[in-house]
Each structure stands twice: as C-alpha cells, then as structure tokens.
Amino acid sequence: MIDLASLSPEEILAFLLENYDKKEAIRPFFGDEIFRWIHSRWEYDTSRYSNIPKRLRDFLSNETFLPKISAKYRLISRDRSEKLGVELKDGEIVETVYIPFRNRATVCVSSQVGCRFGCSFCQTAKMGFRRSLSPSEIVSQVYLFLKEGNRVTHVVFMGMGEPLDNYENVIKAVKILNNPLGLGISIRRITLSTVGLLPGIKRLINEGMQINLALSLHDPIPEERQRLVPAEGRHPIKKLLPLLMEYYRRTSRQVTFEYVVIEGINDTPRHSRQLTRIVEGLDYKLNLIPLNIPGMDRKTWHRNKAVVLQFKEMCLNAGLKNVTIRLSRGVDISGACGLLAGRNRRDSNQRR
Ligand code: SF4
Numbered sequence: 001m002i003d004l005a006s007l008s009p010e011e012i013l014a015f016l017l018e019n020y021d022k023k024e025a026i027r028p029f030f031g032d033e034i035f036r037w038i039h040s041r042w043e044y045d046t047s048r049y050s051n052i053p054k055r056l057r058d059f060l061s062n063e064t065f066l067p068k069i070s071a072k073y074r075l076i077s078r079d080r081s082e083k084l085g086v087e088l089k090d091g092e093i094v095e096t097v098y099i100p101f102r103n104r105a106t107v108c109v110s111s112q113v114g115c116r117f118g119c120s121f122c123q124t125a126k127m128g129f130r131r132s133l134s135p136s137e138i139v140s141q142v143y144l145f146l147k148e149g150n151r152v153t154h155v156v157f158m159g160m161g162e163p164l165d166n167y168e169n170v171i172k173a174v175k176i177l178n179n180p181l182g183l184g185i186s187i188r189r190i191t192l193s194t195v196g197l198l199p200g201i202k203r204l205i206n207e208g209m210q211i212n213l214a215l216s217l218h219d220p221i222p223e224e225r226q227r228l229v230p231a232e233g234r235h236p237i238k239k240l241l242p243l244l245m246e247y248y249r250r251t252s253r254q255v256t257f258e259y260v261v262i263e264g265i266n267d268t269p270r271h272s273r274q275l276t277r278i279v280e281g282l283d284y285k286l287n288l289i290p291l292n293i294p295g296m297d298r299k300t301w302h303r304n305k306a307v308v309l310q311f312k313e314m315c316l317n318a319g320l321k322n323v324t325i326r327l328s329r330g331v332d333i334s335g336a337c338g339l340l341a342g343r344n345r346r347d348s349n350q351r352r
Pocket of ligand 1: 116117119122124159161
C-alpha cells in the first residue's frame with residue numbers, strides 16, 4: 001500500500017501508470033486532480049473523488065492509503081494560539097501549534113515523534129526519539145487547522161523533532177505545501193529550524209530553495225553551547241558558519257539565529273562579544289527568546305523577559321544590529337518554544 005498524500009502530482013500519475021491495469025483509462029491530469037483532492041480540498045476519502053472514474057477510485061481505495069490523523073486534544077491560549085495533540089495512525093502523538101498574530105497565521109509543525117538531539121531546555125528531548133513523520137503526516141497537521149476554517153500564511157518547522165534529521169520527508173512536505181495545486185504557500189514563508197546538522201545544511205544548499213533557515217544557536221561559545229545543544233559535538237559551530245555563509249550566498253535569505261536567553265548561563269558581555277564574531281559577513285537576525293519552563297508562574301515569566309531585555313541591550317552595545325525579541329506565544333498551553341511534548345493517551349483523554 002502506498003501513502004497517496006506523500007506523493008507529488010507527477011508521482012501519483014507515475015504510480016497509476018505503473019500499477020493500474022487499464023492504463024489506457026489514465027488521463028494525464030489524473031495526477032493533478034487526485035493531488036488537488038488531497039491537498040486543496042483536504043478530502044481523504046478517495047470514494048468521493050467525483051471527477052475520477054469509479055473503477056479507478058476503487059483501485060485507490062484498495063491499493064493506497066491516506067494518513068489517519070486526528071486531533072486528540074486541544075488547548076487554547078489566552079493569546080488565541082491553539083495547540084493540538086495530533087494522534088497518528090500508530091497511536092503516537094505529536095503536537096502542533098496555530099499562532100494567529102496580526103496579519104500572519106502560522107502553523108508550527110512537528111517533524112518527528114520525540115527527538116534524538118537532547119537539548120537541555122527542551123521538553124521534546126525528554127521523550128527520546130520514537131520515529132520520523134512521513135510527508136503526509138507533516139502536511140496534514142496544517143490541514144487540520146485549515147479544515148476548521150482557519151487561514152494559514154506561514155509554516156514553521158519548529159515543533160517536535162529536528163527537521164534535518166528527517167530530511168527527505170521534510171523536503172517533500174515543503175514541496176507539497178508549496179505546490180500551487182495544493183496550499184501554494186510561498187517557500188519564503190516556510191522556515192526550517194535546526195540545531196545545525198552539517199550534512200542536512202549541505203544538502204539544503206544544493207536544493208536551490210529559498211527556504212528560511214533558523215539556527216538554534218543558544219550559545220556562541222562552543223564548549224558552553226555543547227551543554228545546551230549536545231549536537232555541537234558532532235556539528236560544531238566553526239564548521240557550520242561557512243555553510244551558513246554559503247547558504248546565504250546561494251539563496252540571499254537572511255539567516256536567523258535563535259537564542260534562548262538563560263540567566264547566568266549565556267547572557268554575559270562575553271557572549272554578546274562572541275556573537276558579533278559569529279554573525280560577521282552574514283545577513284542575519286538574532287532572535288532572543290525568553291526561557292520557557294513548564295508550569296512557569298507569572299513572576300518567573302516576567303523575570304525571564306527582563307533577562308532577555310537586558311541581554312538585548314548588551315548585544316546592541318556590542319555592535320550587533322538586527323536583534324529582535326521573540327516573545328513566545330501559547331506559554332499558558334505549553335505551546336511555546338521548547339515546551340512541546342506529546343502527552344500519552346491517558347493524559348490526552350483527560351484533556352479533551
Ligand atoms: S530543541 Fe529541537 S533539536 Fe533540540 S531536542 Fe528539542 S526538538 Fe530536538
């Protein structure tokens with residue numbers, strides 16, 4: 001059985017031509033039409049594909065499948081962002097977040113169940129790694145929100161998992177989301193956030209796509225970064241920087257550095273000075289993020305915000321130019337940066 005929603009229109013057509021016994025009945029536009037049903041109308045019941053012959057629809061029902069994913073639980077934040085616990089066909093749960101803000105509506109998708117990279121401030125890391133998501137499981141997270149009448153302008157791969165550790169499926173998902181027969185979302189409105197896996201970035205350079213790249217830096221000093229982001233050991237920042245430069249040269253896309261500011265750990269003048277060396281020669285944005293802690297009270301939240309404001313000043317004084325603060329949304333529903341983690345089935349039943 002083949003996963004129909006993970007295929008491009010060309011791949012759908014090739015599959016039909018290869019596997020359907022009445023090849024003469026296959027019209028060249030069937031690939032496009034089936035793709036449209038799935039990715040533009042979000043119709044996962046192939047028996048409803050009314051412009052496809054009945055016999056071919058039966059073939060699709062017998063020989064292909066579409067992802068079975070559903071919202072297992074939903075949490076709505078005071079700031080209107082919304083988190084879904086999405087149950088996959090094998091019972092695993094990933095979390096995905098809808099963030100409407102001004103004229104933007106962003107979906108933050110997960111690309112893996114759990115993660116193997118063990119960043120110290122991240123709740124997903126605590127789950128360990130379970131498996132990677134298929135392209136269809138990734139794009140279907142976006143469709144869950146669209147089906148409910150929400151609009152979507154941006155997609156960010158900042159949910160559970162390391163996108164470059166699931167490279168092929170993530171790139172396929174990006175191409176599906178970008179396809180004008182489906183959602184047609186501009187590549188420039190899609191962001192991949194990574195700890196900086198060297199082979200993945202090398203491949204991305206050759207992909208020729210103007211996708212936004214966000215590097216989870218969190219500390220510019222290698223031996224200190226490794227404590228926060230253990231991937232620094234095998235994917236060191238000194239090898240990453242020339243690749244980021246090359247990525248910028250090829251795509252002309254600004255590179256974003258993400259930086260969770262942790263009081264007493266990575267918020268000193270030494271860090272801000274070192275950051276100036278990291279960004280040299282790049283068109284960059286340094287995105288400072290307050291530390292999010294599960295169950296954090298308002299006092300801690302305000303304290304962490306103050307720490308970020310102070311570090312921003314330090315960065316500006318050190319000569320850094322494009323420094324922004326990303327005030328996480330959905331903190332009260334654990335939908336913010338570093339807080340995503342699939343609840344187990346018993347928890348999720350209680351929270352529906
Ligand atoms: S921050 Fe990203 S890469 Fe690091 S453990 Fe969490 S999900 Fe994995």
